[in-house]
Amino acid sequence: MAEPRENAGATGTTATAGGTPPPRAATLVVLRRLLQIAGVLARRTASGLSSACRARVRRGRTAGARSWLVGTIIELGPAFIKVAQMLSTRADLLPPHWCRALATLYDSGPPIPAEELEPVLARAFDPPIARELMARAAEPVASGSIACVYRTTLPDGADVAVKVRRPGIEDTLRVDMAIMRHAARLLAHLPPFRGVPVGQIIAQLTGAVYAQLDFVQERHNLALLRANLADHDSVRIPRVRDELCGDEVLVMEFIDDLRRRSPADMPEDERTQAVMRTLHAVYQMLFLDGLVHCDLHPGNLYLGPGSAVIVDAGFTVRLSQDAQDKFSSFFYYMSVGKGTACADVVLSTATSSPDTDTEGFRRDISALVAANTGVSAAEFDLVRFATQLFDIQRRYGLYADPQFVFPILSLLVLEGAVRDFAPRIDFQDEALPFLARAMISRTLSASRATERSARS
Ligand SMILES: Nc1ncnc2c1ncn2[C@@H]1O[C@H](COP(=O)(O)OP(=O)(O)O)[C@@H](O)[C@H]1O
Ligand SMILES: [Mg+2]
Known part of the structure; x- marks a missing residue:
């Protein structure tokens, strides 16, 4: 197998690809799409207003607004769905009830039509493989x-999974994302968004979605994650068949029996082992390797008796050394109860303005850390902690660098599995050996480095 290429920069945070303005010749396509979007928004707003008038109670209106938003996003299509899904994981940007509403967006579509699939397969594979795959098109x-x-x-007899990029999806996403970025620039001038780095946030989100089109990067990330976790025997990542992969197809070993198990499907010790091993793998990614799978939801993480399978490296982030150090320090200071130091780490990663009340921020973060240090594993609630942390940041008008936020988000996505399958696991305790190795x-x-510079 060819050596995996190192992930350049931070997949999932790069803002360039999604922002490429469409070429001039495509202006008409953009205009047509703008009209379509305006049509959907006008129709949905009219029907939304009439239901809002009918809803007498405020709670009914709020729930109505959320389902209106979800329905509108679905009508707007894949680019909006993907960006909204990304946003649903950004507990640092949106309050929890909005995250929950957006998380209900499912990402499914019809199979690729046979007439569109055929040319992709013909380009990517030898005829026998293409023929076999065409037989599975439906x-x-x-x-x-x-x-x-x-x-x-x-x-050669190998059982493989072949991931095929939808033909034409790149154009659809490019146009819609260019529109979103322009809209964000306009929104940033409106009073409710003053001080919020809307443009930067949309650039991050669209960049992360756009990165999922890059199958070359995805397969390198999958291979790198697999190599990094080679010592974690119980955490399996499919082996990539590099020689068969291309820009539009990713070929990897097929992992049988991937199914979503419920906690009741496994005895408690096997559940706990499965979660513990996954958590250790994630700590290895966060504290030691700096290459982090940020999308370990139940469609990408399959827990089995005492083991786990991880697929889909489409949203994998390369942390800078600085981000890795800051996140490790934050985690460490938190476990020893140094609240002010935690606040300083966050401040050093965040966009603040001259009138940010840094003293107030330090005070509130210290109180939060004090309330969470040394509490028993059963009492420590990572979701509540992170939600409060992000809430304090928002209140003080601070927007942390995504490089710092992504590690927390990767843990938050995992937290659902921990809570359901092994609620007694101690997040902080389990991290300590990894933190110690990272610090050493x-x-x-x-x-x-000091020795080298002294010698020269
Ligand atoms: N190597 C594999 N072996 C078996 N099933 C797989 C494999 N890779 C992906 N799948 C299945 O296909 C689904 C979609 O693949 P994934 O890579 O997660 O694509 P997407 O980017 O659309 O989420 C996964 O949730 C899993 O059920
Ligand atoms: Mg997936």
Whole structure:
């Protein structure tokens, strides 16, 4: 297998690709799409207003507003659905009830029509493989808005999963994302958004969605994650068949029996082992490797008896060394109850204005850390902690660098599985050996650097 290429920069946070303005010749396409979007918004707003008038109580109106938003996003299509899904994980940007509402957006679509699939397969594979896959065209294993996954047997007998990018999806996303970025620039001038880095946020979100089109990067990330976690015997990541992959297709070993189990399907010790091993793998990504799978929801993480399977490296982030150090320090200070130090770490990663009340911020973060340090595993609630942390940030008008937020989000996505399958696991305690190794290796490399500069 070819050596995986190092992930350049931070997949999922790069803002360039999604922002490429459409070429001039495509202006008409953009205009037509703008009209379509305006039509959907006008129609949905009219029907939304009439239902709001009918809803007598305020609670009914709020619930109505959320379902109006979800319905509107679905009508607007895959780019909006994907961006909204990303936003649903950004507990640092939106209050929890909005995150929950957006998280209900499912990402599914019909299989790729046979006449569109055929040319992609003909470009990507030798005729025998393409023919075998065409025979499966109507029954993909999964069918999302960006890709479909098929199962087939290769001429060498290997059972593989083939992820095929939807033909034309790149154009759809490029146009819609350019529109979103322009809209964000306009929104940023409106009073409710003053001080909120709307443009930057939309650039991050659209960049992260756009990165999911990059199958070359995704397969490198999958291979890197697999190599990084080679010592974690119980956490399996599919092996990529590099020689068969291309820009539009990703071929990997098929992992059988991927199904969503419920806690009742496994005895408690096997559940706990499965979650513990996954958590250790995630700590390895966060504190030691700096390459983090940020999308470990139940469609990408399959817990089995004492083991786990991770798929889909489409939203994988390369943390800078600085972000890794800051996140480790934050985690460490939190576990020893140094609230002010935690606040300073957050402040050093955040966009603030001259009138930010940093003293008030330090005070509130200290109180939050004090309330959560040393509490028993059963009492420590990561979701509540992170929600309060993000809430304090928002109140003080601080928007943390996503490089700092992504590690927290990766843990938050995992927290659902921990809570359901092994609620007694101690998040803070389990992290300590990884934190210690990270700190030792940082100290060693710092002292090596000092020695080198003393010698030269
Ligand atoms: N290697 C694999 N073996 C078996 N099933 C897979 C494999 N990779 C993906 N799948 C199935 O296909 C689904 C979609 O694949 P995924 O890579 O998550 O695509 P998407 O980016 O659309 O979420 C997964 O949730 C899983 O059920
Ligand atoms: Mg997935």
